[in-house]
Amino acid sequence: MSLAKTEKAFLEYLKEQNALREAITLIQWDLRTKIPKKGVEQRSEVVGYLSQKLHQMQVSNEIKGFIDELKGQTQDEVIQKSVLECEETYEKNRKIPEVEFKEYVMLQSKGEAVWQEAREKADFAMFQPYLEKLVDYNKKFANYWGYKENIYDALLNNYEPGVTVKTLDEVFPKVRKSLTALLEKIEASSVRPDTTLLSTYFPKDSQKALSVDILNRMGYDWDAGRLDDTIHPFEITVNLNDVRITTRYDEQDFRMAVFGIIHEAGHALYEQNIDKKLEGTPLASGTSMGIHESQSLFWENFLGRNKIFWESHYDLFKKYAPSHFNKIPLQDFYHAVNEVKPSFIRIEADELTYPLHIMVRYELEKALINSEIEVKDLPHLWNEKMGEYLGIKPTSDREGVLQDIHWAGGDFGYFPSYALGYMYAAQFEHKMREKVDIEKVIRSGDFSSIRNWMTDNIHQYGKMKKPLDILHDVTGEGLNPDYLVKYLTTKYQDIYQF
Ligand code: ZN
Numbered sequence: 001m002s003l004a005k006t007e008k009a010f011l012e013y014l015k016e017q018n019a020l021r022e023a024i025t026l027i028q029w030d031l032r033t034k035i036p037k038k039g040v041e042q043r044s045e046v047v048g049y050l051s052q053k054l055h056q057m058q059v060s061n062e063i064k065g066f067i068d069e070l071k072g073q074t075q076d077e078v079i080q081k082s083v084l085e086c087e088e089t090y091e092k093n094r095k096i097p098e099v100e101f102k103e104y105v106m107l108q109s110k111g112e113a114v115w116q117e118a119r120e121k122a123d124f125a126m127f128q129p130y131l132e133k134l135v136d137y138n139k140k141f142a143n144y145w146g147y148k149e150n151i152y153d154a155l156l157n158n159y160e161p162g163v164t165v166k167t168l169d170e171v172f173p174k175v176r177k178s179l180t181a182l183l184e185k186i187e188a189s190s191v192r193p194d195t196t197l198l199s200t201y202f203p204k205d206s207q208k209a210l211s212v213d214i215l216n217r218m219g220y221d222w223d224a225g226r227l228d229d230t231i232h233p234f235e236i237t238v239n240l241n242d243v244r245i246t247t248r249y250d251e252q253d254f255r256m257a258v259f260g261i262i263h264e265a266g267h268a269l270y271e272q273n274i275d276k277k278l279e280g281t282p283l284a285s286g287t288s289m290g291i292h293e294s295q296s297l298f299w300e301n302f303l304g305r306n307k308i309f310w311e312s313h314y315d316l317f318k319k320y321a322p323s324h325f326n327k328i329p330l331q332d333f334y335h336a337v338n339e340v341k342p343s344f345i346r347i348e349a350d351e352l353t354y355p356l357h358i359m360v361r362y363e364l365e366k367a368l369i370n371s372e373i374e375v376k377d378l379p380h381l382w383n384e385k386m387g388e389y390l391g392i393k394p395t396s397d398r399e400g401v402l403q404d405i406h407w408a409g410g411d412f413g414y415f416p417s418y419a420l421g422y423m424y425a426a427q428f429e430h431k432m433r434e435k436v437d438i439e440k441v442i443r444s445g446d447f448s449s450i451r452n453w454m455t456d457n458i459h460q461y462g463k464m465k466k467p468l469d470i471l472h473d474v475t476g477e478g479l480n481p482d483y484l485v486k487y488l489t490t491k492y493q494d495i496y497q498f
Contacts, residue, residue, distance in 0.1 A: 155413030293421025
């Protein structure tokens, strides 16, 4: 076959894979938002079937043939990068024996179900045998995939390629030291924001109307997306013209939905603004978990919890909010939405203590994968670390080690991306200032120049660039936590007056 013909056949093959991926994604969205309870079981089987088909295509002899013929041969950059992406997936999946892969997939879904019950009952012992198996599988897989220095690097590579234990062990302790020092100053301050003033009945429809207004300003494209209700909020990309977000409303606390929607829309803007020429290839998605989180956290925290944002948008907020807020001075409101208070649950944590939660889990999972600790010791070690880093100790495993679903689904190596994303966001923000007057843009209420900067520098590339290449191309440096520390210090010095 001529090169041109092979390229065409390869793209057709990718399209077929993509059709399966798109069907699976849409079914997953439905499973998490709309499906009636009784339909779940049969539907899960359908997902399993389609996933298996996709998996087979990713490790087939046919795809291997395309990789061998096209790698280094094609002049087309999109095809070349797609080939490399397919090769990575091929190598990774081929290294795992099919029997083990199947067992593992079953263990994941069983693990999640048991975790759910164990969490409700705050009973770690119930989950322990499943977690032990999940850890064993991950160690095995990491060895199949291979690594240079630390076995945990093989798992990190699945979520944040290029980042290693060596980097994290340099950066995280530095950040932790700065944040705990800040936390001490905040705790010593006499300023005490009153968050009770935020709790009042705020009808769901009004919260939604406010959020939609904010999304319009952010530039979320409603012709290429939608907003639905769910229990656990998420963003999901069916294709680049169908990027959906979901949220959960608490009518006594608007923060969950409003900040949650801004967060998920930050993820969605990334996906909606990927270059459409990548559609149908494995490159049509955000490049990594960390870069994705940099986008959501940038919109949620750097803009959504920004002082100037509230100075210029408090009237907009009051337009939708109950009259209760008319009595609350802006300053008190701003302080309340930025309260710092160590708490047990990561997803409810404030901006400052959030990275500390990530570090607790990172250190434990790194030690688990390196066989330095045992699963049975986790609850006790978790509580100890929470005491050490955040100064509080959970009284039950529900608010301790059992709180997040990640391990139950076998996701080891995923957690650091949350903290990395936060550091990337601060680095991007610093760089953006050279070209964009961020405060002026926030006051104007038209965020397009911020969004365009993100699209030009990050969004458009999809997976054409690896995360650390994007970081380097945009900022001229590697991972640097100083910008995050500086941002948090400046912000909280102002709020807590130290
Ligand atoms: Zn997120």
